[in-house]
Amino acid sequence: MKNKVLAPFFLSLFFCISALAQNRHTxxxxxxxxxxxxxxxxVSVYVREAETGVVTNPYGFYSLTLxxxxxxxxxxxxxxxxxxxxxxxxxxxxxxxEMSDESTDLQEVTISTQKEDENxxxxxxxxxxxxxxxxxxxxxxxGEVDLIRSIQLLPGxxxxxxxxxxxxxxxxxxxxxxxxxxxxxxxxxxxxxxxxSVFNPDAVKDVKLIKGGIPSLYGGRISSILDxxxxxxxxxxxxxxxxxxxxxxxxxxxxxxxxxxxxxxxAGRRSYIDVLAKPFLNSDLKDSKFYFYDLTAKVNYRIGDKxxxxxxxYFGKDVFGGGDFGFGWGNATAxxxxxxxxxxxxxxxxTGYYSNYDYNLGQNQNKPDAKDKFDWKSKIISTSIKPxxxxxxxxxxxxxxxxxxxxxxxxxxxxxxVSEGENTDISLEPRYADExxxxxxxxxxxxxxxxxxxxxRYSYFRSLGQGTEYDxxxxxxGQRKMPVFPGKSYKKGDVIKSYGNWEPRASLNIGITKDASxxxxxxxxxxxxxxxxxxxxxxxxxxxxxxxxxxxPEKADQVALGWFQNFNNNMYEASVEVYxxxxxxxxxxxxxxxxxxxxxxxxxxxxxxxRAYGAEFYLKKNKGRLTGWISYTLSRxxxxxETINNSDWFPARFDKPxxxxxxxxxxMSKRLSLSANFTITSGTPATFPTNRYEWGGxxxxxxxxxxxxxxxxxxxxxxxxxxxxxxxKKLFKVGQGEYVFSVYNVYNRRNPFSVYTRANEDxxxxxxxxxxxxxxxxxxxxxxxxxx
Numbered sequence: 001m002k003n004k005v006l007a008p009f010f011l012s013l014f015f016c017i018s019a020l021a022q023n024r025h026t027x028x029x030x031x032x033x034x035x036x037x038x039x040x041x042x043v044s045v046y047v048r049e050a051e052t053g054v055v056t057n058p059y060g061f062y063s064l065t066l067x068x069x070x071x072x073x074x075x076x077x078x079x080x081x082x083x084x085x086x087x088x089x090x091x092x093x094x095x096x097x098e099m100s101d102e103s104t105d106l107q108e109v110t111i112s113t114q115k116e117d118e119n120x121x122x123x124x125x126x127x128x129x130x131x132x133x134x135x136x137x138x139x140x141x142x143g144e145v146d147l148i149r150s151i152q153l154l155p156g157x158x159x160x161x162x163x164x165x166x167x168x169x170x171x172x173x174x175x176x177x178x179x180x181x182x183x184x185x186x187x188x189x190x191x192x193x194x195x196x197s198v199f200n201p202d203a204v205k206d207v208k209l210i211k212g213g214i215p216s217l218y219g220g221r222i223s224s225i226l227d228x229x230x231x232x233x234x235x236x237x238x239x240x241x242x243x244x245x246x247x248x249x250x251x252x253x254x255x256x257x258x259x260x261x262x263x264x265x266x267a268g269r270r271s272y273i274d275v276l277a278k279p280f281l282n283s284d285l286k287d288s289k290f291y292f293y294d295l296t297a298k299v300n301y302r303i304g305d306k307x308x309x310x311x312x313x314y315f316g317k318d319v320f321g322g323g324d325f326g327f328g329w330g331n332a333t334a335x336x337x338x339x340x341x342x343x344x345x346x347x348x349x350x351t352g353y354y355s356n357y358d359y360n361l362g363q364n365q366n367k368p369d370a371k372d373k374f375d376w377k378s379k380i381i382s383t384s385i386k387p388x389x390x391x392x393x394x395x396x397x398x399x400x401x402x403x404x405x406x407x408x409x410x411x412x413x414x415x416x417x418v419s420e421g422e423n424t425d426i427s428l429e430p431r432y433a434d435e436x437x438x439x440x441x442x443x444x445x446x447x448x449x450x451x452x453x454x455x456x457r458y459s460y461f462r463s464l465g466q467g468t469e470y471d472x473x474x475x476x477x478g479q480r481k482m483p484v485f486p487g488k489s490y491k492k493g494d495v496i497k498s499y500g501n502w503e504p505r506a507s508l509n510i511g512i513t514k515d516a517s518x519x520x521x522x523x524x525x526x527x528x529x530x531x532x533x534x535x536x537x538x539x540x541x542x543x544x545x546x547x548x549x550x551x552x553p554e555k556a557d558q559v560a561l562g563w564f565q566n567f568n569n570n571m572y573e574a575s576v577e578v579y580x581x582x583x584x585x586x587x588x589x590x591x592x593x594x595x596x597x598x599x600x601x602x603x604x605x606x607x608x609x610x611r612a613y614g615a616e617f618y619l620k621k622n623k624g625r626l627t628g629w630i631s632y633t634l635s636r637x638x639x640x641x642e643t644i645n646n647s648d649w650f651p652a653r654f655d656k657p658x659x660x661x662x663x664x665x666x667x668m669s670k671r672l673s674l675s676a677n678f679t680i681t682s683g684t685p686a687t688f689p690t691n692r693y694e695w696g697g698x699x700x701x702x703x704x705x706x707x708x709x710x711x712x713x714x715x716x717x718x719x720x721x722x723x724x725x726x727x728x729k730k731l732f733k734v735g736q737g738e739y740v741f742s743v744y745n746v747y748n749r750r751n752p753f754s755v756y757t758r759a760n761e762d763x764x765x766x767x768x769x770x771x772x773x774x775x776x777x778x779x780x781x782x783x784x785x786x787x788x
């Protein structure tokens with residue numbers, strides 16, 4: 001029945017496309033950076049005579065179908081010299097160009113490399129792009145550029161506290177963000193418990209955060225998409241760059257091969273806190289380990305005019321421990337991509353990826369003769385194949401379609417405990433699942449003032465055997481549910497439970513004037529993978545689990561409306577966005593829940609709903625000596641679960657009603673630039689006792705009305721400063737060097753991560769509130785960066 005309904009639709013679409021093709025020809029090609037041969041993302045390709053145009057895709061490809069005639073193609077990209085090409089379009093033609101950096105004075109410094117008025121004219125809303133050139137100039141902890149900490153300065157993005165891993169977007173927890181590195185998911189994006197991210201800035205080409213109006217080609221998470229794309233390697237010449245910093249050093253090598261048809265990049269980092277601290281550690285800590293490292297690599301090869309192959313990978317590890325105890329975690333990803341141009345109107349990107357996140361915890365692991373041991377290993381592996389197609393029907397109509405298949409292999413815990421020489425295996429069963437999706441979307445310009453992007457995604461998830469599933473008996477609402485024995489066993493490959501979800505998406509742009517527009521968007525998203533964490537902030541040892549009979553997928557609906565305005569010849573851009581998001585099947589936990597190595601963890605989970613709403617104000621200066629932005633977010637994030645907080649709405653752990661940030665970069669001279677970040681946010685919610693009672697001469701806090709998150713810790717605020725000074729002398733007579741001086745937390749603010757109550761040590765009947773701070777001092781740093 002479905003096929004009979006859909007067949008006429010696709011048939012009519014085919015005839016419509018065929019009719020449009022009559023007496024029309026296509027001009028297409030690639031736009032690349034002249035200095036290194038990298039494809040440029042988002043270049044405006046404007047046809048002067050037809051007053052229409054497109055932007056290049058993530059690989060620098062564009063396509064325009066026009067009536068036969070003579071045209072002038074105008075290629076523009078902020079930070080690059082504008083280029084023009086004339087073309088007599090009497091047959092299909094290929095026009096590829098390379099754009100060169102602008103030779104500008106200080107008055108023309110820019111912090112954006114997208115089309116000047118893209119924020120107004122483009123269909124995207126709730127999207128932030130931050131150039132790596134900008135991120136490198138911003139003040140950073142210990143002088144080390146970090147992508148995740150930088151995006152936390154954008155509107156709608158928060159964190160639960162200093163050093164917390166991940167980030168929160170518009171009312172979602174950290175697991176509800178899909179973090180992609182060359183299209184492979186990264187399950188833990190943090191090094192050193194959240195102080196640094198896994199992304200080496202020297203290897204990153206493009207960063208894009210999508211908070212709303214999510215296109216149909218993305219799926220799997222319900223809050224945001226952080227799409228990070230790696231450099232492809234310099235295709236023009238050999239290049240070496242890196243840096244020596246206070247906490248770690250990095251080195252990157254790029255080189256072309258095969259006469260410029262291919263290139264590669266290899267980048268590595270290693271921290272050396274353990275090496276610097278070793279002379280100061282006493283005998284009990286002399287064998288302590290606390291360091292991280294990562295390696296990033298990518299290669300590309302152009303097989304012909306129509307085919308390009310890319311392969312990239314990441315491997316990183318954090319190691320901590322001392323004496324007999326140790327733990328660690330790490331990510332490994334591998335991506336292979338094939339770009340193929342079927343015709344000058346049909347572009348394909350075929351992606352296959354592998355992603356592995358593993359972590360371990362142990363005691364006396366390396367002591368064969370120890371009578372007491374503990375060894376726990378856990379991992380989640382996903383592999384995928386994903387074909388994506390873009391069909392450039394006309395300059396005003398661009399069709400995208402494709403699909404994806406993902407296979408999940410999760411190992412929640414392989415654990416062995418040894419006590420007095422006796423082994424006890426407390427491992428959990430592996431869990432398996434697959435997820436399939438098909439999507440189609442269309443971006444259509446109805447006129448110069450009105451454009452619409454619409455589409456739908458259908459996702460289908462299956463929980464697979466082998467394994468054992470249990471029914472659970474609820475003894476008391478809000479308390480641990482008890483498993484019903486015996487459970488039901490499934491063979492390998494059996495379908496235990498399946499879920500399917502339609503996920504419609506739409507975005508609208510209405511141009512009010514040349515410099516102003518109104519945008520609106522709606523998206524429904526579904527998520528089948530869940531992070532279980534009942535701590536104040538997520539830790540590397542939190543458990544990833546799959547949807548199953550007892551755990552339904554999380555879902556969200558979000559609507560957004562915004563005003564976008566540019567001023568003074570696009571020197572300033574401003575926006576105001578309001579949003580409302582409803583979340584379903586949100587996970588919470590029973591009192592005293594046990595999430596680690598718990599075969600019956602589903603009995604410790606509670607399910608409810610959430611809502612998030614707010615307004616985001618954003619003002620950005622793109623040109624001149626002084627550049628930067630100011631943002632303010634007014635928002636609320638709440639949850640509702642039966643039996644918690646008297647079954648009434650309560651603030652989520654990461655709810656921050658007020659969030660103000662500012663970034664300023666000032667080019668003082670050709671050699672010296674100054675920068676500053678300032679942020680002030682509401683304190684996060686916390687549950688404090690409302691009264692107390694005494695037991696055995698000790699006070700015990702009590703929450704009389706059972707309120708959840710009934711108070712807030714003090715507000716968070718911080719100022720950071722940095723200066724970048726370029727060296728006068730050439731490095732080895734050919735290279736360039738620069739010094740970065742930075743101060744993090746300039747005025748020594750002791751920001752609270754949490755506040756808890758306890759009995760006073762001297763007077764037990766007296767209770768006191770204790771502020772716990774991760775960073776309580778200002779932190780100066782110096783880094784030397786080089787390039788040759």
